[in-house]
Amino acid sequence: MLQGHQTWVFDKKPVILSTGTVGGPFEANGNIPRDFDILHDDMWLKQESFEKAQQIMMEEACQVAVKKSPIQKEQVDFFISGDLINQITPTTYAARTLGLPYFGLFNACATSMESLALSAAIINGNGANYILSGASSHNAATEKQFRYPTEYGGQKPPTAQWTVTGAGCALVAKEGEGPMITSATIGKVVDMGMTDPFNMGGAMAPAAVDTIEAHLKERNIDHSYYDLIITGDLAHVGREVSLDLLHKRGINIPPDKYLDCGLTIYRKEQPVLAGASGAACSAVVTYGHFLNLMKHGKIKRILIAATGSLQSPLSVNQGDSIPGIAHAVSIESGSDN
Amino acid sequence: MLQGHQTWVFDKKPVILSTGTVGGPFEANGNIPRDFDILHDDMWLKQESFEKAQQIMMEEACQVAVKKSPIQKEQVDFFISGDLINQITPTTYAARTLGLPYFGLFNACATSMESLALSAAIINGNGANYILSGASSHNAATEKQFRYPTEYGGQKPPTAQWTVTGAGCALVAKEGEGPMITSATIGKVVDMGMTDPFNMGGAMAPAAVDTIEAHLKERNIDHSYYDLIITGDLAHVGREVSLDLLHKRGINIPPDKYLDCGLTIYRKEQPVLAGASGAACSAVVTYGHFLNLMKHGKIKRILIAATGSLQSPLSVNQGDSIPGIAHAVSIESGSDN
16 A cells, blocks of 8 residues: 555545535635535524534534435444644534544644545555545634634735635545545645744645655656646645746646635635635535536546645744645546446 | 454554653653653753643654664654644644654544554555654643643642653554554543543543443453553543443453553652643553563553543633543564464
8 A cells, every 4th residue: 555655555446435515604605605515604503602613514514424325324433534623622522423433633724635545544454444534614713713703803914814614524435436535645744934824825835745746756647647636725825836846846737737725615706815724625625526526527537635734823923933734635536447 | 454343453463663752850750760761850851832842752752762673764654643732733843853744633642542543554554664653742831721831830629630741652563573553442532521621530431431341342352351451541530430330331350450551650649639641641651661561571461541531721611521532552462473
């Protein structure tokens, strides 16, 4: 399974049996509303806190994924997931509701693909038959924790990003019908010394480039192997930086084949500054939008490089720079096989 | 590899090639100082913050483990680790220093065995040759975040526990000399509705019992298979609760064969209230003390059930109860094989 230094090639080709995607009102008004299974019309979901609303979205994403699959919840072996909130409590309380053996993860907005890579590795090694793999975030819960409560109406620079309210989940299986998880490249922490938490896309771009380059090299393939190479949430600023860096390393992906989940989920008219971010961003856009495109035959092979900026409010206040990471997973259509 | 619903049996028997354990002054003055590779005589390690001191301890634990092994750092495939600090920044900055592909985890004080179980599963499935698996915590960093800065001199009830300052690391390998990782049982979130963050041992006890019971049942073995069954950090209160619960479920482990890392690391005279806790607790006591006992032939088979209480200060303030989890890993002497 290990090929090179940081890449797994899954010879048993685990499949994504089904997915669940949940969003909030801002996502309902966005660019890809039809790619969500559930859209809520308020940020609170009738809960007492934004954190509980996030928990409920994660539970719903899992429930929808199981419901859309041919299996029962009792057949699921593990829940592997994480989020941005301190001590990942929304994920943990969702794990309590699900009642499944649970691995909690934290790699910020790269958690979606950290989880998918681990799920595929465990299944490939006969460690499970079915795993629920996911990530979630909530705009108001995240703003409150990392910046200011949204009610303050704080202003932000144009490099800032908008955290997605949502949850995305994939039901990964050893066998069955669905897109195949063919490989994964696990990222290193890449830190270029940036210290501005309002420019996370810029801080994460070198990590995305590092992981994409390692992936192509270790799999010994050209970027043209993929119909699309999709980053997590670099948004406008980070995407430009990453295209420049890729070019300098001799990787010339045509811009129309190099997309970003953070630039896909919202409409241009929405006030999201540089674009979207949040642990849910790459999860809902991949499991909703891009897997729907694959289902309809429009794409066959994609690489998703989810990006995470791993700072905390404390580490920023202590003057530390912002460490980035990216984990890449390749998903290929199962219909020709 | 999967046996039952939540247990992995590792047919390739990954080995712990070497370990690294680091502690602070309170640990140096404790019950098992000779089981540490490095002991620091101040809490700051000459750093500007307690969080940076924790980071350095994690780096040292990894460096020591590699140094004690026959391999070079460049041969290590992955670093899998986590801690208690928001967004696990001490672990992430250590990952930056190590320069290894990195999986960030969070299952509070159960992170040590979450990491060891995942490392063994990845190696068993041919996903790696060498993995650095660890966990860390720092008393003053944790107190500041979860309760009050230690400088305030806040008082605590006798059910409270003392967070270990330290870091523990195991270098897990596909082949080589060392104790073997033979199986792991992944825990579910167990929440009995307790809300007192000063009695985490009590809150975690049902999770430990749930995982130990599942482990024995799914491996189809009696508790006497193990020389010792060792919980992570239940301390006095949680240990008593868990012995009662085990007894009610027909599992009568003799009290002298049922130990707790949180009751092993400090001397009785130290002012640690109910006992120790912290993500480093089960890591340093297992990788230091118990593996030394195994090396000296005093024990041959142990089960470590690391316990975690997964609340955050926010979830406690929002009135949520304290969810517990326990992950159990069995380690067996390789010398007869």
